[in-house]
Amino acid sequence: MPAKGANIQARARAVEAPAQEPRSPEGPNGVRIRSVDRVFVTRRGEVAALAGMSLDAAPGEIVAVVGPSGCGKSTLLELICGLQEPDGGTVEADPAALMPQRDLLLPWLDATDNAALALRAHGTPREQAREAARPWLERFGLAGFERSRPAELSGGMRQRVAFLRTLLAGKPVLALDEPFAALDALTRLEMQGWLGSLLAREPRTVVLVTHDVEEAVVLADRVVVMSPRPGRTVAELAVGLSRPRHRTDPEVVALRERALEALGIPR
Amino acid sequence: MSTRVGVSGAEAGVVVRTEIRVFRAAGRLVLGWRTIVFLLVLFGAWELYVDLGGADSLILPPPHQIAQSLYDDRSLLWSNFLVTAREIVSGILVAAVAGLALAVSLHLSRTLRRALYPLLVASQAIPVVLVAPLLVLWLGFGFAPKLIVIAIVCFFPIVVTTLDGLAAVDPDLVKLMRTFDASRAATFRHVELPAALPGLFTGMKIASVFAPIGAVFAEQAGSNKGLGYVFQQAIPQLLTARAYAAVFILAAFAIALFALLTLAERLLLPWAYEPRGDNRA
Secondary structure, eight states: OOOHHHHHHHHHHHHHSOOOOOSSOSSOOOEEEEEEEEEEEETTEEEEEEEEEEEEEOTTOEEEEEOOTTSSHHHHHHHHTTSSOOSEEEEEEOOEEEEOSSOOOOTTSOHHHHHTHHHHHTTOOHHHHHHHHHHHHHHTTOTTOTTOOGGGSOHHHHHHHHHHHHHTTOOSEEEEESTTTTSOHHHHHHHHHHHHHHHHHSOOEEEEEESOHHHHHHHOSEEEEEOSSSBOEEEEEEOOOOSSOOTTSHHHHHHHHHHHHHTTOOO | OHHHHHHHHHHHHHHHHHHHHHHHHHHHHHHOHHHHHHHHHHHHHHHHHHHTTSSOTTTSOOHHHHHHHHHHTHHHHHHHHHHHHHHHHHHHHHHHHHHHHHHHHHHHOHHHHHHHHHHHHHHTTSOHHHHHHHHHHHHOSSHHHHHHHHHHHHHHHHHHHHHHHHHTSOHHHHHHHHHTTOOHHHHIIIIIHHHHHHHHHHHHHHHHHHHHHHHHHHHHHSOSSSHHHHHHHHTTTTOHHHHHHHHHHHHHHHHHHHHHHHHHHHHHOGGGGSOOSTTOO
C-alpha cells in the first residue's frame, strides 16, 4: 500500500487540477474497481465510507448500484471520475463524466450554453459549441427551449439538459448520481423510459447510482447491491431481460423483490 | 414558418414586458407614493417643530428655508454638485475595479487571503478624517485625493460581497467542471466569475450610500469646490439652510445612484432575480 503522504498529495493536487485522467493504459476497458477502501477523517474520528468494495462495468454495460443511504455510493462515483483517490485497492476506469444528483445548471446560461459547458471548458468558441449542442437539444425533446434559462424549464427538462451536458463531455463512461431523485414520481417514470431508449441508441458504459430498486432493474444490465456503511458489494443480479422493460413485467417484479431482499427488506 | 414568427413575436413580447417591469421596479425605488407620503409627513412635522420654537432655525432650518435655498442657490449648488458627483461616480468605479481584482486574488490564493483579509478589515477602522488631510498634503487640492478617499470607503463592501459570491459557488459544480477536464482558469471564467457578479453589484449598492460621506470628508479636508466645500463654507457664515440644501442634494443623489445600480443589475443579470430551480433536491 502506498504511503499515506502520496494520497494526501494526490488529493491536494486534485483540488487545483482537472480530474486525473485514465488510469487505464489504452482502449475501452470500462470500469474495474478492486477491493477499494476509502476512509474520511472527520472531527469525530475516522469514518470508513467503503471497505473492500469491488465493481466491474464492461464497456457499453449499464451497471446500477443500489444501497441504503450513506453507503458510499457517491464516493464510489467520485472514485470512478478521478475526483478522489482510494486509500486501498485499485480503481481502473476509462475517462468518466459525472452527472450530479442536483442538475446544477448555471442559472445565467440558456439551455444550449449549459449543455455545451464541457465543450466551452475545453476552449471551444461559443458559437461552435452552441452549434454542436443544438441538434442534441432537439433529439432530447428540448426544441423550442434552446434559449430558455434553467429557471424557465421544468424539472424534467432541466435534468435532460444536465444529462446532455454530461454526454457532450465526450467521455466513454457516464457516472450518474441518482439522476432522477429530485423529480416528482410521474416525471421520474417518464425520464426513466426516456433514459432507457436513449442509452439503447447511444450506448455508453454507465454506472448508475440510485436508491430506486425498480429504476435499477428497468434500466440496468446488472444490479449491484451495497451494504450499509462501510459500503461493499453484498449481491449482484444479472438482469438479462430484453428491452424495453416495463416495471410491471413479472420478471422485473421478481428481480426487484430479490434486490430488496438483498438489501435486507423483507417481502 | 408562421409558427416560427409567432414564437419570436411572443418572445419579443415577453422581453418588452420584462423590461417594463424592471423599469417600474427601479422607478418605485426612486419615488414610490408611500415614500412621498412619508416625506410629506416628516417635512410637515419638522416645519411645525421649528416654527413652534423647538429649535433655532440657525441650528435646524425649517424645510421651507431649505427649499428656498435650493432655489436661490441653484447655480452654486448645481456647479458644485457636478464636481462631487464626478468624484463619487469615479470613486465607486475605481473601487469596483480594484475590489473585484482584490476579491479574485484573495479567492484564488489562500496565502493572500490569510495574509490580507485581517488587514483589509483593520483598514476600515481607520477614520477617513485622519487619512484625508494626509492625502491632500501628498496629492494637493485636486481630484486625486477625493477619488482615493471615496475609493477607500467603497472598497471594503465591494471586496467582501464579491468574495462571498465567489466562495458561495457549489463545490459539486467545481467537481463537475473537473470531470469535464476544465482547467482552473476555465472553471473560474465559466462558473465562479459569473456567480460572483451579483455580489459585486450588492457591494456597489452599499458603496453608493457610503461614497457621499467619503466625498464630504475629502472635500472638507482641502478643496475649493464641491458640495462638501459648500457645506463647510456655509456653516460659519450661518447659512445653515444652504448646508442642509447641500446635504439634501447628496441624499437625493445617493438614492438615484442606488436605483441606477439596481436597474443595471436587473438588466444585466436578470437570472439573479429568477427563482432558482436547482436547489430543490
